[in-house]
Each structure stands twice: as structure tokens, then as C-alpha cells.
Amino acid sequence: NFRCRSAFKLLEIDDKFRLLQPGGSVVDCGAAPGAWSQVAVQRVNSAGTGEGDPAAPHGTVVGIDLMNIPPLDGAHFLCSHDVTDPVTHAKLLELLPNRQAHVILSDMAPNASGFREMDHVKLITMCFSLIDLAEKILQPGGSLVCKYWDGISARELQEKLSNVFNTVQIIKPNASRKDSSERYFLARMYRKPVK
Template identity: 40%
Template sequence: MNRGFSTFRTLQRKITSNTLKSKQKNASSNEWLSRQLSDPYVEKAKQMNYRCRSAFKLVEINNKYQFLKPGQVVIDVGAAPGSWSQVIANKINSNGQDQNAPKGIAVAIDKQQIYPIDGVTIFGNMDFTKPENQEKITHFLEGKRANAVVSDMAPSASGIRHLDNDIIIELCYNVLRFAVKVSEQNASILVKLWQCGETKQLENDIARFYKNVKLVKPDSSRSDSAEIFLLGMDFKGLKEN
């Protein structure tokens, strides 16, 4: 009798726990949907045919600092679904829309598949952090140097803040190491991270290679989000022995 009652209570707790998780998930989904519906950048992205609202973060940053220009070579890391690549293709004229301006080269890479974008060479289903995939990009460029390496890359949040911060910081360093190897002198780098204790160290490390480093929080980045961007400009170049 006691054993049966114990089994019943265990089952009851399991059902209650699953019900609470379901309610929390539904509440989170409803909150996300409500925020999407009230977000002016979501509607604006639809009107301008951008794949998601994050396009405006890059638009804002570039409008202020003007580091993307026609004719450049730009690499977009963690590019899916492709909204930053859409902006890049327009700014550097890799899509050839401006026949009076030099035509640039845009490259996008992501673990996920990216649907084709006019004027962008896509490396889909590829993990950027693997050296062999970085080598594929370098080989594709055939000796051309990058004028900018940009990254809106972020890990799937685990909910453990210090772990998530460590992962995104390591992703930023992956981008920095790659950019230093492939960039032209006076090039730029842009990485996304979450405000954390390692922010200043990353800023200092970028400053070792770039003359000007800016901490940026565009208006289109939601106010309740911890995301920030570090922009390094005027790459110093590497001294060759």
C-alpha cells in the first residue's frame, strides 16, 4: 500500500513538473511573440526584405563609422540567416547593383545552411572555428586580403551566465585570430559579445592590432539585451620577420 502511494506521488510530482515546464515554455513563447509584434525593427525588416531585424544593427554601426565601402572584401562569420550579408552585399557592391562603383567580394560562413544571397559566396553547414574551414575561405580568396571581418555569432544560451560568457568570448577570439591572419592593413573587425568581466581584456587585445577600438550598442539592439559590439578599425598589419 505504501509502495503504491509512493509511486503515485512520484508520478504526480513528475506530471506537475512537466506541467510547470510547459507553462513556462508557453509563457516564454508568448512573451517572445508579443515582443516581436510590437518591435518596429521586425516590421521594418519585412518592408526592406531583410531576413531578420539584426540587419539594422550593422546598418547603424556602419552609418556611424563608415567602415564598409564599395569594392571591399568582407567576411561575415556566423552569418545565418543572412541579414548582415544582405547589408554587406549592398554596402560593398558585391551584388553589382551600382554599375558605377567597384564591385566587392562578400563571403558568409555558418554552421547552418544559408539560403542564397545575391552577391555573396556562402559556406554553409561549416563550423568556422575549425581551421580547415577557415582555410577554405582563405583558399577561395586566392591571395586577396580582407578589408573587414564581422561577426554576429553567439552560442545557444545555456542559462549558465559565466559559461555562456566564456563561450562567446572564445568565439570572439577565434574571429580575432582569423582576422589578423587574413586582413589588409587598415582593415576593420566587428564582433558581438555580452557585457561581462572579460570585455575589457578583449577590448585591449583587439587594440593590440587595431589603432581604434569602439564599444558600440546600437539603438536596434534591444535595451534589455546584454549584447554589445566591439569595432576595431585601422588594422596595424603584422610585422614580417
């Protein structure tokens, strides 16, 4: 039983690309009400239920949202936290084993104003902040999944992602409404930028 239908989008993406492995560490950005985190907990085995394999390693799931997220076994939630805030980044580092994540998920979305272009740019700007987050917490070789609304700035986001990930692709899950501009970038094989 998932808290929200959005779970099916992540299940679909993960069934195809196998990003969430038992023992893995996942950061779920914009996690409320917690459906993606439910999927992540199952797949990385952070509640230790083993999914039929008692020897499966236990992973870590940390969810972040501006809103409250009801508690979930196997997940640690940073409620009333802004993903773009450095204070949140510092707390994340404390919660992650070896201060690193294997996967960053983002289903974040701003409150839609109804002005399509404006909402698009707002969400893309939020996605840019995930690249800063990755630099702090994502392990080399790690992956990022991030929701965006398609529009003029999508190309710029794709280019920025391509600077630090070996492969970047666009996904429109079947579970995503056909008439919405919602898309996901799947960026894999993270390379930490050399400064």
C-alpha cells in the same frame, strides 16, 4: 526586405562608421540566416547592382555559419563551416581577392545555456578566435566588428584587440534590446603583429 531584424544593427553601425565601401571584401562570421550579408552585399556592391552608380566597383561577401544559409545573390556562403576551424580559414583565403578581407563582421553567438556568465565566456572565447582569423586574412588598415555579451572577460578581449588594432570602441546599437548585455566591439586600423 531583410531576412532578420539584426540587419538594422549593422545598418546603424555602418551608417555611422562607413566600413562597407563599394569594391570592399567582407567576411561575415555567423551569417545565418543572412541579414548582415544582405546589408554587406548592398554596401560593397558585390551583386553588381550599382546602387545607382553603374561605375561602382564590385566587392566580395563571404558568409560562414554552422547552419545552412539560403542562397543570396552577391554572397558566397560556407554553410556547415566553423569559423574557428583552420579548414574554414584556408577556404576563405581561396575565395577572397588577393587573399585578403577589408572587413571581418561577426554576429556569432553560441546557443545560450541561460547561465549568463558561462554564455559570456563562451562567446568571448569565440571572439578571441577572430583575432587569429584576422591574422590570416585581414588586410592592414582593415576593420573588425564583433558581437559579445558584456561581462568579466570583456576587458581582456578589448585589450587583445587593442594590441593589433589602433582604435577599439564599444557600440550598443539602438536596434539592440536595451535589457540585453549584447554589445559590439568596433576595432579599426588593423596592424599585423610582427613575429
